[in-house]
Amino acid sequence: MRFLCSGCYALFLALLIFIGQSSPSAAQNAPEKAALCASCHGQDGVPLDPTIPVIWGQNEGYLYIQLRDFARGARKNDQMAAVVQQLSKEDMQALAAYFSKQPWPNLGQKAPPSDIVKKAEAIANSAQCPQCHLGGYLGAGVQPRLAGQSQTYLRKTMTDFRSGARANNDWMTALLKTYSDADIAALAAYLAGF
């Protein structure tokens, strides 16, 4: 899986070693440990690669659960697995709280043409997406914000849910199994431009 831009990897490893040696106070260290996150998720909240999700302004509960799932192996990703090895539950909670308070970055993704919007809205209505992701697809608590998320990441995530490659939410797998590539592409474009 391509995860890191090639130029970031050395920095990522160096930071990983550095963070692993840092002091234990989670609340104090949240920004410090956040520096590691910035090597992929961006210094200004704009990820360095479109397959990497925006975490600035993402919902706190969702961020914590994902870190927890990486640690438990319920969500697979080699780089994140290495990162969470260094984190206690308190670290994860502190990081989740910290990033949730950062402003959501504008990725400059434009709304798709009206026919794609119409198609995506029909799918979202059928799948009852707003029932969890709420009005405006802003989510809350453990439900992620989808509005304005990276289109490439959204598309990849939905595809991974469908195939089972991302296996930390069976409901999403069951739901997305009945949707085509074109359906997923339309949804990703719609949500990215929301």
Added chain:
Amino acid sequence: MSKIWKTTTMLAALAGLGLLGLNRAQADEVGQSTIYGDLTFVTQDMLNQAEHDGNNFLMTHGNYSQTRYYPNSQINAFNVQHLHPAWIFQTDVMESMETAPIVVNGVMYVTTSFDHVFALNARTGEQLWEYKHKLGPISVYCCGPNNRGVAVYENMVYLATLDAKLVALNAKTGKVVWQTELADPELGYSETMAPTVVNGKVLIGTNGGEYGIRGFVRAYDAKTGKLLWNFHTIPENSVGVWGTKDATGHDLHRDIAAEKAALAKLGDPYKRLGGGVWQNPAVDLKLNRIYFNVGNPSPDLDGSPRPGDNLYTDSLVSLDLDTGKYVCHYQYIPHDVWDLDAVSPAVLVDVKDNDGKIVPGVIHAGKTGYVYVNDRRDCHLIRFSEPMVPQENMFALPTHGIGTRMLPGANGGVEWSPMAVDPHLSLAYAINLHQPMHYSVAEAAYPAGKLWLGGAFKVIPGEPQWGNITAVDYDTGKIAWQVRTEQPMIGGVLATGGGLVFTGEGNGYFKAYDSKTGAELWRFQAGAGVNAPPSSYTVEGKQYIVVGAGGNTQLDYKRGNAIIAFTLY
């Protein structure tokens, strides 16, 4: 300048400088103490008499019988056309609104999504205080960040929260008096229901039937927050009698041999079987019992990891009020694999049995689209109503892939929306949904507090959806009248002594109907979905109807943030 004037001026100046220590919260305190005593104090006697109280609206569903019947008739079928907004209050939360306003001697309490509570002057809509619950990072809920309201008792207001806390507030200030954690939200427990308070006990259930919880109803000490008793809605022996039919005689297509084999292999699944309780228990003060409905088993659509009848899911349950001990139950759907559970609140009414004799009854509207009528004494089923919505292919098993088309859809029938009752007409008023859905099954391991549906239910694109308001004669089971609405209905109903039935729609219309005939007598466009149960109250001789217009997450109806009170003049 007189001495009094000097003193007043000085005090005013000091207050302006903040030197008197008056902060905003204190300044906002409700001054309801009078020569007659503290008018915001709610006695047990007031609660006992709530169904005859023509001034207040003291409980989420009006009274302990949960009839949502308000006895005042100032607003009635002859003058309702003159009903108009008296005031509009806007909350600071723009998301689903399911609150039922509570009114105590001119003070109103309403809640919003994400667990804010507002105290308002019920005459004017002026805000008295606001409590914003500081939600923990983990709040897990399936169907929107809803809250259905508060309970009031003595000088306190009680709130249950999305992060599974029970909170007691000072009714005059909104300040926290005590707070207790009900369960671990990371395991899928959450709260959207309003508590019920009776005889010093705060009664509360739990959400989480979609998350593999073990449901409960509990009583906490109203003064201290100490746990008094706990009833697991899932007993340690949840297997039951291997029922093959639902309460109405439909075949449930169970493979009992396969389930028995699974039971031998897996053991009793009681620890993660779900069984949430979405709505307030009804209280029978004479029998000293409570009655409530238990929701679906986990996972919703996949029965394979949960062999047996899955007691007491999809059931009416009665407990002793003092001890929380089991008295009786009646299961409507053993081993449900459709999420066609029992989520609308139980209502206590006197009903005719099949010999025409009046007996103490308990009724509720199921997601199946039936109104069920049970005997309060032993929980047995007396009758069920004509179906209020089309039932097509009902109880066909969910399949892999695209799934099985079935009606009602997984939202019902009837959702959590409370019915209202006019006891003089023996009519129960329910609101219905018609949403054709595909039900599919997909086996999934217990996901440790995450959504655990074991498949998916999807609204079928292109198929018409609509709703009903249905009046059911609970002495016969016959439908007395029915009104079609352009969208599936969710929210709740109020009936009044003025011969009226009030309910709202997702398109923003709030309407009044003749309770005998269903004739529409009045409508108001609120600008956002009216998907909350209305209440009524009377202050200083003026009757009001009040309702939240905040839309709905579950059906994605237009969001708003208004509480609107209506009056005649």
